[in-house]
Amino acid sequence: MGFDQFVADRLDRLLRYATAITCDKHLAQDIVQNVLMRAQSKWERIGAMDAPYLYVKRMVTNDYLSWRHRKAAREIAVERAELARHVPSMADPADAHVEREAMRARIAVLPRKQRAALVLRFYEDCGDAEIAQVLGCTESTVRSQLSRALQTLRAHELARSTTLGVHS
Amino acid sequence: MNDLIRQAIAAEAEERADAGTVLAGLRERRKSRKPFGLIVGVATLTVAAAAAAVIVPTTLRKTDAAPAGPPPAGPQNVLLIGTDDHDNTDALVLARFGGDGSVSAVSLPRDIQVGDGKLNSLFRQDPRRLTAEVERLTSVRVDHYAAVRMAEFGRISELVGGVDVCLHAATEDPLTGASFPAGRQTLSGEHALAFLRQRMGLHQGDLDRVRRHQAFLIGLAARISKDNALALAAEVGKSVRVDEGWDVLAFAQRFQGPVEIRTATLPVGDPVDTTSGQGLSADPAQARQFVEKQFGGEGSTQTGCVA
Structure with a gap:
């Protein structure tokens, strides 16, 4: 599968997945964009895999779990915790x-x-x-x-x- | 409860950004920038200087054109810039070359925030803007700059017969397919590039990568000899650009023997939002102090094993 085809097929699903794990659509968008840029440069390898989507999903997940997003994740969590207190x-x-x-x-x-x-x-x-x-x-x-x-x-x-x- | 969890996650996912917008952004970035995250300009440039150091005196002697006992020059501060193929900055090192051929280098993370953007975009706009910002940040006068494309690195490592590095633990990079065993090893060509590029699988991401670059740089400098200097200078010379008015040959005469390089990384603060994505904050007062100490002789000449 070519890179453009992959993006056309999977971009929305990747964005949904990234938004669900990050709980922040902006952060999710950043991560997905960065990951796809990286994936593109390696597409010869990734595209030839059995499950390119699984691999790219793994890249997205790793990126989010990496230290770079620790602070952003904490801020989102604090914000949400505040909201949660008011809901019940x-x-x-x-x-x-x-x-x-x-x-x-x-x-x-x-x-x-x-x-x-x-x-x-x-x-x-x-x-x-x-x-x-x-x-x-x-x-x-x-x-x-x-x-x-x-x-x-x-x-x-x-x-x-x-x-x-x-x-x- | 499981159904409730499913519904909640689906509702969260529903908030996603618009795919069309993301796609447009992706196309835009593809046009403007190749994702070449190699941060090693440092090494090439110092090698260029070091290679010139070894080769120039030799050449001069051969042609009998060497000026008798050139006056030992004072220290000079050079900004070394590693770029991708589109002149985006991937690596930035502020180095002080002592009159005795010693080198103190401070890696400046390329994502440091300046104004409402980041350091990494300034060189392409105007090299003078970059040197001015670095001067403002570190209070160090930048005498000259030299820029190099980092894609040259594989061949450079081959020319010196490989570069010795040491890893604490075996690592694998799922992106490049490279895998390295723990312990001492000699890298060249594609393996050297993979070593310098790897970020996935490293606990501290970019920070670990900067350490790798420093380790590589030190290993590379140790490999430079009169035998490979000519080829090396030719190779590096192809892609190095320097500011007008810098007499590189005169500069290179300060190097007489093996080059010893002390390296350190400028400490940075928390991530901040900039117009071009997340940047890193850096405090000019702290930066000045740090660089002063480093240029005053602190910093390590060997990084030992790296992650």
């Missing part, structure tokens, strides 16, 4: 939209790697092995990242329904 008090538990936004805010404050694992599982529908490939870690690390993420989200969910239960 306004929440009507029957409102699916509010529920979803609350979950979004909680996902946004997870550690970066946990969130990446979560997105790969629940958005990209990857198995443990594929996630391990993208994250560059072992499958058992993938499982522990996922279970820690789910544990955190579940704890919040419990606390929230309890609070809402008491007040209603």
Whole structure:
């Protein structure tokens, strides 16, 4: 597959993926652009692979997880945490939209790697092995990242329904 | 809860930037710049100077045109600029060449913020703008500059019979397909380029890469001899550009023996947003102090093993 064809086919999906793991569309756009520039110069190799998309996704993920974006990620997390604090008090538990936004805010404050694992599982529908490939870690690390993420989200969910239960 | 997670992530992903806009931006950047992230101009340039150092006295002696005992010159500050094929700056080194042939070099990260842009775009606009900004940042007078295309590097390392470097641990670069074992090794050609280019798989990214460049530079300088100097000077000379009015031959006479280079990297602050993407902040007062110390004789002449 040629580079231009790859971009035409996959750009939107890559942007969605990058936005989901970064929780910031501007950062996501920067990362995807930079990665595609780099990918282009190596396209002879990447294009000949069995799964170019997987490889490019890995580049995007690595770039986000690298030290360069640590600060940006922290700022986004702080911002989202602030938002998340206000959501439960306004929440009507029957409102699916509010529920979803609350979950979004909680996902946004997870550690970066946990969130990446979560997105790969629940958005990209990857198995443990594929996630391990993208994250560059072992499958058992993938499982522990996922279970820690789910544990955190579940704890919040419990606390929230309890609070809402008491007040209603 | 899993469904809720799916919905939440999908909602987040939905916020993505418009693909058409990104595509247009990508085309624009493809036109304006090749993604050649090699940051090694440093080495080539110093090698150029060092090669000239070895070769010029030899040539002069041969032709009997050597001026009798040229006066030992004072230190000169030279800005060494490594560029890609479009004159974007990929590497920037401020070096003081002592009268005795010693060299103190400070790597300046190319993403340092100046005005509302970054250092790396100034050379293409006007070399004088770049030297002026460097002077403002470091309070060091830039006597001359020399610029070189970094793509020359593979051949240069071959000409000297390879460059010795040492790695703490084995690494692999999925992008270039290069893989290096741990420990001492001699690199040349494509392997040398891959070593200098690798950023993926290095924990500190660009910072590790700058250290690699310094290690490479020191290894390269150690390989220069009278035997390879002629070929080296010819090779490097093809792509080096210097400011008008710099008598490079006179300059090169300060080098009499093997060149010893001390290297260091200018400390930078937090990332800041600029009109051309994320830049790095640098405090002029700190920069001045750091460069002063380095030029005063601090800094390392060997980097040992690198990541």
